[in-house]
Amino acid sequence: MNEHAVVALSITLLAGMGCQWIAWRLRLPAILFLLLCGILLGPMMNWLDPNRLFGSLLFPFISLAVAVILFEGSLTLKFKDIPGLEKVIRNLITLGVFVTWLITALAVRWLLFFSWEISFLFGALMVVTGPTVIVPMLRTVRPRENVAHILRWEGILTDPIGATLAILVYEFIVSGGTAGGFQSGAVVFLKIIAIGGFFGALGGYLFGIVLRRNMLPRYLHNFAALATVCAVFALSNTLEAESGLLSVTVMGICLANMKGLELEDILDFKESLSILLISMLFIILAARINLNAFIALGWPGLAVLGIIQFLARPLNAQLSALGSKLIPTERHLLAWIAPRGIVAAAISALFAIKLEGIGYQDASQLVPLTFMVIIGTVLLQSTTAGLIAKWLKVREPEPRGFLIIGANTLAQTIAKALQDNGFRVVVTDPNWDYIAEAKMNGLPAYWGNPASEHAERHLDLTGIGHLIAVSPNIELNALSAHYYRLEFEKKRIYAVGNHPPKNGNAEKKSAFKYGGRHLFREDMTYQTLNRYVTGGADIHTTLLTDEFSYEDYLQQHRNTRLPLFAIDDNENIHVFTPDPQFSPASGWKILALSIDAPIKAVD
Structure with a gap:
């Protein structure tokens, strides 16, 4: 038995990792493949039985996992990101929730003939969207910033709201009457708001004080955050069932908006942990589906979807956006994206078991109908949202551009060459003279420290996907590379060397953990490159053909040109490093620094 459990858990983890990798390769939300994998391992092959595997620990594990996921999502909710959008978000989580709840409940009642009680419970479950599906979809769709912020806030806030609404409906059902139900529901609602809000705010404030005063060593920050989240969640739930989701959401929002806190490491850890938990949860919950009940829903189930x-989502979004600064095309995209996620799946399974136990037979259909909506919304929206955003012209451009640290002569030369080849660039520097010169040369520029709070608020990174640090200040280069490591992929962060090869020991002693990949050639330092550029060297573009290959190019210009960038025939750009991971071919363009003398390292 123990051996089977270990094997089952291991294979579940491996399957989750495989689904995440496939989703990354195909640029689709991982939930699709996780659900399919769970259905394959569970009801189709009868190999994975979560009830037997976890026993009585199944729902406690699901509850804690959902709490961690919600906390991680709420850590990204900063009020400074939504100026002018507060009204839309407020409407979505109040008026919008009511509209979705009512329309869904009526649809289930009239199409599937559920009892009124179960219909309104299912409607409550369907008001949630959730960060587990919204965030991956936003990465793929890349909508405009306004829409992205609204969807992220809505997805995280509607999770505890939907759970609370479902609890209220459940209390109404078990109280067995209109008068008793309303009275019981009002008491439960007030207790959830009071307990969840109080312990969430208290937990966030106290943990923030601990971090701000450095009362914990850095290596314990992640562990302490996880332990505190679980403790706050458990304490809230002990005092009032299902208030824990509100607590962890409030706790995360409080921490995200406290000044003077460094949460990057905690966010990084929580993001990795969330991927692990999401992968396991969707496979486990999908493995519990009754396929016969799923198929039996038939056309009425699809009609509800x-x-x-x-109907429900477009009406929800359009009403919520009335009077806002959103343009019509942004409202249309907002009306299309609302996939359901893990909270709906988890809560539906919990209430189905409870209600079946007290005699509601149609409660058994809650889970298959919930999964039909989850699969349907995710599949439909993930495959069409990107095309719709592009058609509506509210999609951010492919992040191919460059944030260049430094606005000196070398940085401006590189930026100008990239700009001339159609790539967006932004140069940054604390030196105003350099910034003024860059602006006169037609380069977008930011004056200040690129790793400052001001830069976080004002530096426009739309379309930017790479960072190149070419400042003579090695500390600024390393700080910028470290600061933006969560914004850009690790492989797209580069920094120029600051010590020649003969001072290799100095290079090792001054190296930074997150300093970025070495730019261009191993012997090319800032000092060397800057001397060439200030001496009159410029950047030339050469097109490779079948008759003039990259090998021919190297042979002809081995000692007179330094390859900097390669642009392939799909207009994707590649940066040369000491160990390039690409092979230029016919149709590619090579951007190289052209000089009159053999290249040598210069002190």
């Missing part, structure tokens, strides 16, 4: 997607 259609009403949620094509």
Whole structure:
């Protein structure tokens, strides 16, 4: 038995990792592949049985996992990101929730003939969207910043709201009457708000004080955050069932908006942990699906899905956006994106078990209908949202541009060459003289420290996907590379060397852990490159052909040109490093620094 459990857990983890990798390669939300994998391992192959595997620990594990996921998502909710959008978000989590709840409940009642009680419970479950599906979809779709911020806030805030609403409906059901139900529901609602809000705010404030005063060593920050989240969640739930989701959400928002806190390491850890938990949860929950009940829903079930997607969501979004600064095309995209996620799946399974136990037979259909909506909304929206955003012209451009640290002569030369080849660039420098010169040369520029709080608020990174640090200040280069490591992929962060090869020991002693990949050639330092550029060297573009290959190019210009960038035939750019991971071919363009003398390292 123990051996089977270990094997089952290991294979679940491996399957989750495989689904995440496939989703990354195909640029689709991982939830699709996780659900399919769970259905394959569970009801189709009868190999994975979560009830037997976890026993009585199944729902406690799901509850804690959902709490961690919600906390990680709420850590990204900063009020400074939503100026002018507060009204839309408020409407979505109040008026919008009511509209979705009512329309969904009526659709289930009239199409599937559920009892009124179960219909309104299912409607409550369907008001949630959730960060587990919204965030991956936003990465793929890349909508405009306004829409992205609204969807992220809505997805995280509606999770505890939907759970609370479902609890209220459940209390109404078990109280067995209108008068008793309303009275019981009002008491429960007030207790959830009071307990969840109080312990969430208290936990966030106290943990923030601990971090701000450095009362914990850095290596314990992640562990302490996880332990505190679980403790706050458990304490809230002990005092009032399901208030824990509100607590951890409030705790995360409090921490995200406290001044003077460094949360990057905690965010990084929580993001990795969330990926692990999401992968396991969707496989485990999908493995519990009753396929016969799923298929038995038939056309009425699909009709409910259609009403949620094509009536409830558009009406919700359009009403919520009235009077806002959102343009019509942004509202249309907002009306299309609302995938359901892990909270709906987890809570539906919990209430199905409870209600079946007290005699509500149609409660058994809650889980298959919930998964039909989850799969339907994710599949439909993930495959079409990007095309719709592009058609509506509210999609951010492919992040191919460059944030260049430094606005000196070398940085401006590189930036100008990239700009001339159609790539967006932004140069940054604390030196105003350099910035003024860059602006006169037609380069977008930011004056100040690129790793400052001011830069976080004002530096426009739309379309930017690479960082190149070419400042003579090695500390600024390393700080910028470290600061933006969560904004850009690790492989797209580069920094110029600051010590020649003969001083290799100095290079090792001054190296930084997150200093970025070495730019260009091993012997090319800032001092060397800057001397060439200030001496009159410029950057030339050469097109490779079948008759003039990259090998021919190297042979002809081995000692007179330094390759900097390669642009392939799909207009994707590649940066040369001491160990380039690409091979230029016919149709590619090579951007190289052209000089009159053999290249040598210069002190």
